[in-house]
Amino acid sequence: xxxxxxxxxxxxxxxxxxxxxxxxxxxxxxxxxxxxxxxxxxxxxxxxxxxxxxxxxxxxxxxxxxxxxxxxxxxxxxxxxxxxxxxxxxxxxxxxxxxxxxxxxxxxxxxxxxxxxxxxxxxxxxxxxxxxxxxxxxxxxxxxxxxxxxxxxxxxxxxxxxxxxxxxxxxxxxxxxxxxxxxxxxxxxxxxxxxxxxxxxxxxxxxxxxxxxxxxxxxxxxxxxxxxxxxxxxxxxxxxxxxxxxxxxxxxxxxxxxxxxxxxxxxxxxxxxxxxxxxxxxxxxxxxxxxxxxxxxxxxxxxxxxxxxxxxxxxxxxxxxxxxxxxxxxxxxxxxxxxxxxxxxxxxxxxxxxxxxxxxxxxxxxxxxxxxxxxxxxxxxxxxxxxxxxxxxxxxxxxxxxxxxxxxxxxxxxxxxxxxxxxxxxxxxxxxxxxxxxxxxxxxxxxxxxxxxxxxxxxxxxxxxxxxxxxxxxxxxxxxxxxxxxxxxxxxxxxxxxxxxxxxxxxxxxxxxxxxxxxxxxxxxxxxxxxxxxxxxxxxxxxxxxxxxxx
Numbered sequence: 001x002x003x004x005x006x007x008x009x010x011x012x013x014x015x016x017x018x019x020x021x022x023x024x025x026x027x028x029x030x031x032x033x034x035x036x037x038x039x040x041x042x043x044x045x046x047x048x049x050x051x052x053x054x055x056x057x058x059x060x061x062x063x064x065x066x067x068x069x070x071x072x073x074x075x076x077x078x079x080x081x082x083x084x085x086x087x088x089x090x091x092x093x094x095x096x097x098x099x100x101x102x103x104x105x106x107x108x109x110x111x112x113x114x115x116x117x118x119x120x121x122x123x124x125x126x127x128x129x130x131x132x133x134x135x136x137x138x139x140x141x142x143x144x145x146x147x148x149x150x151x152x153x154x155x156x157x158x159x160x161x162x163x164x165x166x167x168x169x170x171x172x173x174x175x176x177x178x179x180x181x182x183x184x185x186x187x188x189x190x191x192x193x194x195x196x197x198x199x200x201x202x203x204x205x206x207x208x209x210x211x212x213x214x215x216x217x218x219x220x221x222x223x224x225x226x227x228x229x230x231x232x233x234x235x236x237x238x239x240x241x242x243x244x245x246x247x248x249x250x251x252x253x254x255x256x257x258x259x260x261x262x263x264x265x266x267x268x269x270x271x272x273x274x275x276x277x278x279x280x281x282x283x284x285x286x287x288x289x290x291x292x293x294x295x296x297x298x299x300x301x302x303x304x305x306x307x308x309x310x311x312x313x314x315x316x317x318x319x320x321x322x323x324x325x326x327x328x329x330x331x332x333x334x335x336x337x338x339x340x341x342x343x344x345x346x347x348x349x350x351x352x353x354x355x356x357x358x359x360x361x362x363x364x365x366x367x368x369x370x371x372x373x374x375x376x377x378x379x380x381x382x383x384x385x386x387x388x389x390x391x392x393x394x395x396x397x398x399x400x401x402x403x404x405x406x407x408x409x410x411x412x413x414x415x416x417x418x419x420x421x422x423x424x425x426x427x428x429x430x431x432x433x434x435x436x437x438x439x440x441x442x443x444x445x446x447x448x449x450x451x452x453x454x455x456x457x458x459x460x461x462x463x464x465x466x467x468x469x470x471x472x473x474x475x476x477x478x479x480x481x482x483x484x485x486x487x488x489x490x491x492x493x494x495x496x497x498x499x500x501x502x503x504x505x506x507x508x509x510x511x512x513x514x515x516x517x518x519x520x521x522x523x524x525x526x527x528x529x530x531x532x533x534x535x536x537x538x539x540x541x542x543x544x545x546x547x548x549x550x551x
Contacts, residue, residue, distance in 0.1 A: 033058050036508030037372065043507070043550055044327050045069075045366050046123035048392035053123070062367060066124070070359055074157040075120035077112045077150040082268050085145065098473060106140040109150050110410075110417045111403035111474075117391045118401060128362060129156035130387070131325035133418065134426070135318065136171050136209045138180045140419035148267035149418055152176040164318065164343070164356035165309045168210065172305065173270035175251050177201070181423065184271060185262035188247045188279040197279065202242035204423055206234055211286070211313035218340050219333035220316040233313055234286055241284035241291070245304040248278025248297040273297035286311050309356065315340035319361060321429050327371045328551075329382040329440045335370045375509075381551035383443040385426070386413035388550075389455070393462060393542060394482065396504050401480035405468040409458045414446030459542050465531050484534055491530035494522035494537070501541050514546055 033041070038057040042049035045066075057065050083090040083103045091099035101107050120126055138152050155170045171177055178184030181201040189196050207213055214230040215223040222230040252269040253259040261274040278297035282290055285307040291300055308314070319339035323331045331339075342364030345355040353360035365371065375381065384392060390406050393399065410417055420426045427445025434444070461468065465488075467481025490497040498518045502510040521540045525533035541547055 033061060034508075035503065039507035041366070041372065042123075043392065044371060046127055046395075047117040047388065048395035049507075050395050050398070063363075066359075066363055066366065069122065069124035070161050072122040072125060074125055074154075074160075075116040075122050076157075077109055077146075077153070080108055080112075080146050080150045082147045083145065085265050098475075103146065105144055106146055106149055106416075106418055107407070109140075109146040109153075110407040113417050114391070114401060114403035114406040114410075117387075118394055118399070124362070125157060125160045127326070128160040128322075128358070129153065131322055132156040132160065132167065134325065134420075135321050136167070137420060137423045137425050138174070138176050139422065140416075141421065142180050143176045143267075145267060148176045148179075151267055153418065159358070161359050161362070163354065164314070164358060164361075165305065167358075168205075168305050168309060169302075170270070171209070172201075172205070172246075172301065173249070175265070175267045175269075175271055178249065178251065178271050179265060179267075183246050183249060184265075185250050186243075186247050187261075187277050189244070197240075197243040197247050199239050199243040201246055202239050205242065205308065206239065206286075208423060210308045210317065211311045212317045216313045216316045218312070218316055218337045220320045220331075220336035220340070221333055233311075237284045238286060242304060244279040244281065244283050245285075245291070245300045248274050248276075249301075250274055250277075273301075314356075315343035319343050319365070322361065323365050324382065324429055324440070324442060326365055327368075327382075328380050329442055330379040332370060335368055338368055339364045375551045379439055381549050383441060383447060384548055384550050385443040386410050386415040386446065386455075387417060389413070389548070390458075393459070393505075394480075397482045397484075399462070399480065399482035400478070402470070402474070402476070402478045404471045404474055404477055405480040412454050413458065414451055456543060459539055463535050463538050463542075465535065484531060484538075487534035487538065488530040491522065491525075491533040491537075492527065494519050494533070497522055497534060497537055501537060505541055505547060511546060514541075514544055517544075 035054060035058060038054045039049040041062055042053055042057060046053065060068070087100055087104045090103050116122075116126055133153060133156055136156075138149070140149055143149050143152070152174050155167065155174060159167045159170065172183070175184060178201075181204055182198040183201040186198045186201075187195050211233050213233060215233045217223055225231055248261075249271045250261050251263040251266040252272055253263055254266045257264070257266075261277045263272075273296070275296060278300070280294055282293045283300065283304075284290055285304060287307070287310075289307050291303055295303070316336050316339075319342075320331060320336045323335065323339060339361060342353070342360045343356060345353050345357065345360070370380075373380075387410050390409060394401060394406070407417070411419075415426050427442045429442050430440055431442045431445040433439045433441040462480075462482055463484070465482075465484045468479050470477035470479040487497065487500075490500055498515055501518060502508060502515065518537045518540055522533045522537040525536050527533070
């Protein structure tokens with residue numbers, strides 16, 4: 001519990017001072033980054049720094065590194081194929097062992113996520129895709145077919161550097177989303193049969209995926225009425241209008257199957273429109289816009305998505321959440337405003353980019369002065385979510401993994417990749433720190449005393465020097481291991497050992513109190529047992545709030 005409370009408070013100990021009113025810089029220096037700056041940037045823009053990625057960034061500079069990442073093709077999910085939705089057909093009696101696990105659970109997709117996160121060259125694309133998947137949520141608890149979820153996640157991989165409007169369209173027509181939030185086979189109203197359009201997708205599109213509940217200023221703060229109360233961004237009539245927009249769409253027909261409405265589930269390709277089942281009445285949208293009667297399903301959908309996309313809330317609402325995912329849980333209003341301006345296409349530093357341009361938005365987030373300012377004790381930083389705790393450790397220490405053990409550890413720590421408990425993700429973006437409700441700490445939504453205990457077990461295993469053996473039930477399994485040989489070599493000199501820990505795991509920044517604690521931990525182990533000495537110092541380092549809270 002001491003670790004838990006200390007870590008919660010530590011998020012306040014990594015802060016930015018007064019808001020920076022500088023205009024967006026075109027990027028950090030073209031080159032000449034010191035190693036600490038490079039490692040800090042890579043913790044924000046990738047799944048963690050490696051020795052190679054750190055040296056490359058130091059040589060190129062941030063702006064050039066971003067351009068290199070924008071040009072990287074996506075690391076795909078290999079070998080995941082479409083199967084019949086009925087497991088008795090896809091895995092009949094006599095099927096190979098593991099057939100149901102590999103075709104009717106997210107197991108193979110989760111393994112490949114970690115393999116790509118640890119070794120893929122497209123680090124920023126993958127990191128952005130993960131962030132988007134935690135904003136526009138579909139859960140593997142309902143969508144269990146790996147090919148269905150892989151196709152959904154490919155939307156974010158494919159459009160991570162594209163335009164947010166395209167993301168909205170592909171998400172809306174994704175059969176996985178159609179199944180998850182009931183847009184698939186959503187029929188037009190028929191009072192005689194008691195049929196009314198389902199409002200689930202309409203409601204979550206507005207509340208969670210685009211504009212939020214309240215009208216926002218460009219800096220993300222809520223607009224207030226004369227009584228000081230927040231102004232709603234939409235009402236029930238608007239929800240109903242969008243629900244009617246989203247009628248008449250069904251799954252694509254199965255290969256060799258009959259094309260009809262409603263079609264049975266099929267997750268290959270986008271949903272299709274069926275005119276006879278689309279409501280043709282007028283529809284109330286946002287900002288007082290009304291869709292005229294008589295339009296078809298496709299025309300209604302495109303007009304409605306344009307209406308959402310053009311709402312002034314989208315820039316600050318989505319921009320702030322992307323900042324939270326990549327940089328800090330509590331960005332200043334000025335930081336949010338700069339990112340929203342880039343999203344809106346009105347940031348001079350981005351040179352006239354189009355509204356919704358993801359490259360401009362990501363550049364604004366990662367090159368903002370606030371992202372790289374020296375931390376000061378107020379509200380800057382964020383607790384590393386479990387997935388990033390795992391990837392940062394393995395990448396920083398040169399670990400290797402087939403993904404099997406990492407997948408299990410992420411689930412045990414409360415973040416089974418692609419399988420959150422609800423549309424609200426593993427944790428909401430406005431999750432309050434329990435001991436300071438004025439601050440957001442999203443990842444604390446899955447961090448408690450029992451999670452801290454499991455975290456210590458995970459770190460102890462990862463740092464045991466032997467690794468985790470291959471799983472003989474998984475074809476091609478190679479296990480997971482962090483080689484501690486070089487750390488053993490340093491253990492003869494505890495001061496040198498701690499200095500290297502500070503460089504590799506803390507981007508060169510470590511408090512004197514933690515440094516002294518690590519020295520004592522190393523010195524307590526016998527000099528003749530270098531592995532024990534290295535493990536003691538490394539374990540204490542990664543369990544410290546200074547490591548768990550990224551700043």
